[in-house]
Every structure is written in structure tokens, then in C-alpha cells.
Amino acid sequence: MQNSRNQNKPICLFDSGIGGLTVLKKLINKFPDENYIYLADLERVPFGDKTKSEIKKIVNEIFEWLIKFEPKAIIMACNTSSALLSHELSAISHQLDVPIYGMIESCAREVSGINHKKISVWATKFVVENNAYKKMIEEINPDLKIEEITCQKLVPMIEGLNFTLEERNKIIHEYLNQTSRDSNALILGCTHYPLILEDLEKLTDLELIDPADALINDLKKCLPPRRDAVNCIPATMPNQRQISLYATAQKEKLERFAKLYLRENLKVNSASLTMVSV
Numbered sequence: 664m665q666n667s668r669n670q671n672k673p674i675c676l677f678d679s680g681i682g683g684l685t686v687l688k689k690l691i692n693k694f695p696d697e698n699y700i701y702l703a704d705l706e707r708v709p710f711g712d713k714t715k716s717e718i719k720k721i722v723n724e725i726f727e728w729l730i731k732f733e734p735k736a737i738i739m740a741c742n743t744s745s746a747l748l749s750h751e752l753s754a755i756s757h758q759l760d761v762p763i764y765g766m767i768e769s770c771a772r773e774v775s776g777i778n779h780k781k782i783s784v785w786a787t788k789f790v791v792e793n794n795a796y797k798k799m800i801e802e803i804n805p806d807l808k809i810e811e812i813t814c815q816k817l818v819p820m821i822e823g824l825n826f827t828l829e830e831r832n833k834i835i836h837e838y839l840n841q842t843s844r845d846s847n848a849l850i851l852g853c854t855h856y857p858l859i860l861e862d863l864e865k866l867t868d869l870e871l872i873d874p875a876d877a878l879i880n881d882l883k884k885c886l887p888p889r890r891d892a893v894n895c896i897p898a899t900m901p902n903q904r905q906i907s908l909y910a911t912a913q914k915e916k917l918e919r920f921a922k923l924y925l926r927e928n929l930k931v932n933s934a935s936l937t938m939v940s941v
Contacts, residue, residue, distance in 0.1 A: 673698040673905070675734040677725050679708040681822065681920040682854035683740030686766075686875045688925055690738075691906070693879050694886070698905040700732055701740075702934055706911035709818070710743040711789035718747050724936050726759060736762045736882070742786060742853050742874075746795030762885060767795055769881045770850065770874035775803035779847035783869070784811040785838060786852030787818070796852055810846070814838050814853070821855045835859065835866055848872055858924065909934035 674690065674697050676683050687701050702725060704710075710718050722744045729737055737759075739745045745765030748755065756763045774782060784796045790811070797809040816834050820826050826834075842849065848870035851857055857873050864871065906929055910917045914931040921929050 671698060672733050672735040673700045673907075674736050674738065675700045675702070675729040675732060676738045676740040677702040677704065677729065678741040678854060679704050679710040679743070680855075681917060681924075682818070682856075682858075684920055684924050685854050685857040685873075686738060686740040686878070687906075689873075689875045689879055690882075691904075691925070694882070696904060697886075698907075700729070700734070700907045701909065702729065703908070703910045703913075703917050704934075704936070705913040705916065706936075709787070710741060711787045715747055718744060722748065726755070726763075728934065728936050730759055730761065734761055735886070736764065738878070739763065739765045740854050742766050742795070743789045746790045746793050749795065749799060764878055764881065766852075766854065766874045766878065767799055769877035770872065771796065771799040771803060773877040773880070774848070774850065774872060775800055775807060777807075777848070779807065781808040781810070781843060781846045782848045782850060782872075783842045783846040784809060784850040784852045785814045785817070785842075785856060786811055786850075788813050788815060790852055796850060810843055811852070812838060812841050814856075817859070818853065818855050821858050831859070831862060832866065835862055839867055842869070850874065907932065911936055 676687055676699065680703055683701065683703070687699060690697070690699065704721065704725065707721055710721065726737065745767045749765055749767050752763050752765055752768070786796065790796070791813045794811060797811055800807060800809050816837070820831060820834050846869060849867070850872045851874070860871065906927070908917055908921060908929050908931045910931050911934050914933065917931045918929070921927065
């Protein structure tokens, strides 16, 4: 059995901004006794408009910063970095001696077994230009057709908080109109997009797939059981669980979204990374 020190090691997540909070929320719901560290690199948001070389440098700096917390796992709660490093995760995990998960791999494996003929993916420009979901899913199931749609207006809309319902619906309809009518499902290929899940459910009958769900299914298989679960001790009370939020800039923004989405008042700490010139 894992000793208590190992059990209390945190699960670390990072994103360029606030989108990864959707992943953190689902993790908290599924693994309520774990400790969490979330890093938002708002100093260099968005990652998607940078070169591959620049993104790699940024992500390597983030790994170096997170590893000091001795995490039991690191989650790239960011589809851009996941798209770039999807085929390197095994080597990086081995090098850092910690499991590392992206947003695409688990989802690709899970949807490849679904009895659908065509699946659409809404994603950011970088993810679509690199055919990240399409390549990985079709490698597993070449008979499953995948279309990827760049949705550049969604993240500004979600982060803006000042769009009316009519304006939000208009933007969402713009991308629904680009989505093939013969698609059976829609993958939300950006961690921001689950923040508009309720809107989407009202506007489309497509099956909506959040990659975080498949990721959590994989984590269930890999995380060692905690002592309280093994001994059937009641779950840790929320005020005993530690959730630490860090931001490289715009701390107030992360605090605001954490309060809105996580329903918790969490202080955001400053994170100082070795900033590359981007």
C-alpha cells in the first residue's frame, strides 16, 4: 500500500488560462480526497498562436515548475500542448518519472470504439491545423470519419462574460452551421468549451463529448487507492482537501472564474516561471 506521504502528493494540472478549470472541477467531483495544484500561464496566453518550438519551451518550463511539488500525476489541461506533445508523452513521463496525461489520447481511444460513422470536433486553430483529434482517432479506427472545425470566437466569448444570450447563441449557431449534418457526435476539443455545455445542449441534439470524461476513466485505472478508501474511512472533508491555484499573471481573472465555476473562494498565488521570449 502507498504510504500516506505518497497518497497526499498532489495531482497537478496546467493550462494557458482558465479553461482547465473544467477539468479540475470534474477531477474534484470524481476524486474528492485528492490534493490539487492548478497553474494558469496567463502571462503567455494563448498558446495556440505560438510556434511549435515556443510552445515546447513553455511546456517544458511548466513541467520543471510543477515537478518540484512531487506530483502523483501531471495533466495537460490544454488541448494545444496535448496536440503538440501527444506522441512524446511516454518519453517525457519516463524522463520526469511521473505519469503525464494529455486531453486527446484517452478521448481518441474511447470514441474509437463508439458505433458512430462520423464525429465532429470543435477546437482551436492550432489543434485543427495539426489535425490532432483526426489523426489520433483515425489511427485507431480508420473507418470513423472525423471533421475538425476551428472555433476562434468561442474562447473570447466564454472569457468575456459580457455577451448577451442572443450574442452567445449567434456565435454558437455559426459553428453549428459549419458542422456536418451527418455527424453523430461533437467533441469539445478545447477545455473552455464545457463552460458553454448548457447552451449547446439547448441548441443541438448532437451527443456532446467532453474529453475530460475519458481522461478520468483512465485515471481511475492508474491512481493508487488512498488509505481512506481502502479502509472505508469516510471521505476527507472539503476543508481538509487542498486546492492550490497559481497564475503567472492576471490573478484576479483566475480567482473570478474559480469562484464562478468551482463555487469556491480560492486565493490565487503568483507563479514565477523562467519566461521564454515569445
